[in-house]
Amino acid sequence: MNKKLRRRTIIVVYIFLVFVLNSCSTPEERGRLPGDTATDASSTTSAHKVYSIEIKDMKFDPGEITVHKGDTVVWVNHDMVTHCVTEENTKAWTSSNIAAGNSWKMVVQSGADYFCAIHQVMKGKILVE
């Protein structure tokens, strides 16, 4: 491969990656918690981070995540079946159904053990530091 062609390939790959990463970082919003009124504009200007949890092959990946209060967690359902994300001990909050291919996000206020109420063997944990 000559130098010019190689350079062009790198540029094309770079543009492609930027495009893909951008499309992944703006997941469709499926629902909101009752008390969750923080706007996206304020959370992007603050130091709060956004974390993604993949729901794939009937598992939450990562199964355990450590965040700061005010950070956003996004669950993305890659499976062909509907899942949900529900606080396990008191059902304090729930995403309701997250259909195949959809996602749901929440601003974390406190740590929680959560599970999929549809498939009760699927469990996850949020730790707040």
Added chain:
Amino acid sequence: MKQMKVINAVMVFAMMVFASAYAQVTPKLTDPEIASVAVVANQIDVNYAAIAKAKSKNADVLKFAQTMSDDHTAVIKQAVALVTKLGVTPKDNALSQKLMSGAEKTKKQLSAKSGKAFDKAYIDNEVSYHKTVISTVEKVLIPQSQNAELKKLLQDVVPTLKAHLDHAEMVQKEFAGK
């Protein structure tokens, strides 16, 4: 020397017997036949769920049955979408028929029961049925499927089936010793 020949002959004969026995328990299926088995196997569990939804009053059983109905319907939808895309028409075969005749028997047994006895029988059957289907998918359907997308779909279904089995075993514990 003569003894050696006899041993050889016995060995060859034994191998032939094993080979034919193996061929009998592991049917050879084409992709259209695999597609049929996949759809039938999922439909059977949707049907079991319908019986449970009509007969059970146990919240955990009803919830589990709803999940089975929703998930197996979703898998059928994916399978139908794929075979439609591939231009494959599911083809009836001995394994599909075996699954269906087994399901007919089970349906009769379930219909004859009620109350807690029904709940227990339904969940016990869900545990054993998911074990059977997981083994069929892993040992027969996946290894024998020729089309890569069909193979991939079957592989993707396995974790769902295994989560269903774990879930069924969890509910089953409620009825243990009752």
